[in-house]
Amino acid sequence: MTDLITATPGATAEGNQEMRARSELTAREVMREIGAVLRMTEAQAAALATDNVDPTEGPEDQTMIINMGPQHPSTHGVLRLMLELQGERVLRCKPIIGYLHTGMEKTGEELTFMQGGTNVTRMDYLSPLNNELVFSMAVEKLLGIDGDIPERAVWMRMLLSELNRMSSHLLFLATNGMDIGAVSMMIYGWREREEVLRFFQKVTGLRMNHNFIRPGGLAADLPAGWRGDVLDILDRLPDRLAEYDVLMTEQPIWRERLQGVGVITAQEAVALGATGPILRSTGVAWDLRRDMPYLRYNDVEFDVIVGSYGDAFDRYAIRLNEIRESMKVVRQILDRMPSGDYRIQDKKITPPPRARIDESMEALIHHFKIFTEGFKVPEGEVYVGIESPRGEIGCYIVSDGSPKPYRIHMRAPSFVNIQCLPHMMRNGLVADAVAVISSVDPVLGEVDR
Amino acid sequence: MNDDATLTEHAPAPAPMRYGCPVSESRGQTVIHATRETYIAALKALVDDTFVLCTDLTAVDYSTYVSRAGRPIERFEIVLNLISLERRERIRVRVAVPESDATLASAFDLYPGTEAMEREVYDMFGIAFTGHPDLSRILMPEDWVGHPLRKDYAIGRIPVQFKGSPS
Numbered sequence: 001m002t003d004l005i006t007a008t009p010g011a012t013a014e015g016n017q018e019m020r021a022r023s024e025l026t027a028r029e030v031m032r033e034i035g036a037v038l039r040m041t042e043a044q045a046a047a048l049a050t051d052n053v054d055p056t057e058g059p060e061d062q063t064m065i066i067n068m069g070p071q072h073p074s075t076h077g078v079l080r081l082m083l084e085l086q087g088e089r090v091l092r093c094k095p096i097i098g099y100l101h102t103g104m105e106k107t108g109e110e111l112t113f114m115q116g117g118t119n120v121t122r123m124d125y126l127s128p129l130n131n132e133l134v135f136s137m138a139v140e141k142l143l144g145i146d147g148d149i150p151e152r153a154v155w156m157r158m159l160l161s162e163l164n165r166m167s168s169h170l171l172f173l174a175t176n177g178m179d180i181g182a183v184s185m186m187i188y189g190w191r192e193r194e195e196v197l198r199f200f201q202k203v204t205g206l207r208m209n210h211n212f213i214r215p216g217g218l219a220a221d222l223p224a225g226w227r228g229d230v231l232d233i234l235d236r237l238p239d240r241l242a243e244y245d246v247l248m249t250e251q252p253i254w255r256e257r258l259q260g261v262g263v264i265t266a267q268e269a270v271a272l273g274a275t276g277p278i279l280r281s282t283g284v285a286w287d288l289r290r291d292m293p294y295l296r297y298n299d300v301e302f303d304v305i306v307g308s309y310g311d312a313f314d315r316y317a318i319r320l321n322e323i324r325e326s327m328k329v330v331r332q333i334l335d336r337m338p339s340g341d342y343r344i345q346d347k348k349i350t351p352p353p354r355a356r357i358d359e360s361m362e363a364l365i366h367h368f369k370i371f372t373e374g375f376k377v378p379e380g381e382v383y384v385g386i387e388s389p390r391g392e393i394g395c396y397i398v399s400d401g402s403p404k405p406y407r408i409h410m411r412a413p414s415f416v417n418i419q420c421l422p423h424m425m426r427n428g429l430v431a432d433a434v435a436v437i438s439s440v441d442p443v444l445g446e447v448d449r
Numbered sequence: 450m451n452d453d454a455t456l457t458e459h460a461p462a463p464a465p466m467r468y469g470c471p472v473s474e475s476r477g478q479t480v481i482h483a484t485r486e487t488y489i490a491a492l493k494a495l496v497d498d499t500f501v502l503c504t505d506l507t508a509v510d511y512s513t514y515v516s517r518a519g520r521p522i523e524r525f526e527i528v529l530n531l532i533s534l535e536r537r538e539r540i541r542v543r544v545a546v547p548e549s550d551a552t553l554a555s556a557f558d559l560y561p562g563t564e565a566m567e568r569e570v571y572d573m574f575g576i577a578f579t580g581h582p583d584l585s586r587i588l589m590p591e592d593w594v595g596h597p598l599r600k601d602y603a604i605g606r607i608p609v610q611f612k613g614s615p616s
Contacts, residue, residue, distance in 0.1 A: 271561045273563070396505065398509050411530070419565050
């Protein structure tokens with residue numbers, strides 16, 4: 001409780017972040033770990049604390065607290081888990097994060113709205129375009145121009161966002177396969193993802209960290225021949241996905257490793273604030289693209305994939321099928337991509353076209369001012385949330401009327417989803433811990449920011 | 450004219466009430482302004498009114514905020530974003546927290562998912578949440594001094610040490 005710390009800023013003690021030994025395990029601690037989520041009383045939680053322990057032996061002799069990570073290859077970066085084991089069984093688990101913390105929210109306060117995209121795109125480095133999109137949408141809402149974005153820019157944003165969802169899920173399939181032992185899957189997943197990234201490189205100039213979606217629209221128009229490139233990806237992928245089904249979905253070993261592992265209920269997922277595939281795997285059909293439509297998701301048809309058991313297999317299957325749904329959306333975007341401008345032509349917000357700079361002194365001044373000073377954003381605060389491949393990614397911006405955000409906060413889906421790990425791992429096997437981490441699909445760059 | 454418009458946006462004179470707190474609009478989004486006294490009661494009312502999913506909890510340090518109308522009275526503000534899955538609605542709750550007594554009741558019992566987020570706010574802003582079961586630093590090392598996202602915490606205060614360079 002609060003006696004562990006004092007309210008004075010700066011007063012902390014070492015060892016606070018770590019998991020307590022079983023002898024120090026209080027009912028309060030169990031409440032934190034699971035009781036509160038299951039809406040237990042403290043007495044029920046206290047009974048749980050003594051579960052699984054043979055009373056004839058001292059509790060310290062039976063169980064062992066070990067560290068998994070932060071340098072474990074299956075922790076997707078630098079996630080550290082403290083596990084209390086009894087033999088092969090995981091009794092408790094506590095994730096410890098912060099090893100990749102670089103103060104990106106603090107940095108964001110020093111960058112102008114113009115430069116902010118370069119910062120946020122590095123948070124969830126597997127779906128950078130979604131980060132940029134939510135940041136741009138928040139800035140546009142503050143500027144009051146969220147309704148004026150040209151149609152082509154909106155559809156281009158949707159195209160990039162959906163392709164990014166595909167590339168992110170393909171990477172999930174690769175790492176999920178690798179973590180569980182289907183090592184060939186790793187190569188296939190990376191190969192397919194690389195095809196999508198090659199398209200990104202052609203469009204944005206970079207494979208990752210694009211800073212392509214910017215307040216007011218996009219940085220550039222689609223290059224010549226983009227339609228053929230996208231069609232190429234769309235034509236090639238279905239066969240590959242069918243291969244994955246043979247390689248993994250229909251394979252008994254794969255099913256054995258995932259089915260019934262890391263189960264979480266809908267009630268728990270909602271209580272923990274989980275979103276995205278984790279929440280959908282429990283049967284809650286919640287997808288912001290459908291439930292709170294942004295861009296033009298109203299105008300395209302796609303299904304929200306829902307699981308029923310809330311286990312690691314459901315989360316795998318949801319992501320695999322979301323690739324198929326995204327392909328469906330991309331095809332509709334190809335059919336309906338309007339012509340027009342790729343960004344709003346407001347010289348106070350977006351730079352003038354390159355050709356104008358050579359002709360017009362005014363354009364040159366605007367160009368210079370935008371890149372040196374940025375643009376002023378009216379005072380106010382706004383929160384925008386969209387569906388990233390990992391769940392709801394949100395951007396909360398407070399502006400004081402200057403060209404820099406007064407406060408920028410990113411609601412990172414992985415940061416919240418990681419709280420599900422102790423629940424999914426409880427009473428599971430330590431060998432399944434890897435499968436469970438993998439199925440949550442955390443991106444540590446976004447967890448720690 | 451313009452000043453009046455911003456004034457009414459931020460401080461509506463006869464404020465409409467919802468969940469026992471004044472409510473306002475910010476860029477078309479509903480914002481509830483709770484006080485520390487009404488905070489937990491308002492959250493309870495919100496949970497009962499199907500706002501069961503807490504997506505986000507964060508804080509803002511308004512100490513250097515320069516503005517005519519929009520500056521809140523207290524230094525800190527906690528901001529919660531809630532979602533009603535049933536009605537597909539979002540709502541935002543803002544609570545002012547004074548600098549002299551930077552504490553707030555924890556929302557953990559109502560939204561267990563705020564556990565990590567409240568730890569992050571404690572770590573970054575030094576706001577203590579009473580009743581939080583495990584209030585410790587989450588992103589910074591546990592023996593760290595200071596709270597980085599406070600406005601008086603300067604950027605780049607720690608010199609980078611290079612190997613072999615004269616320090």
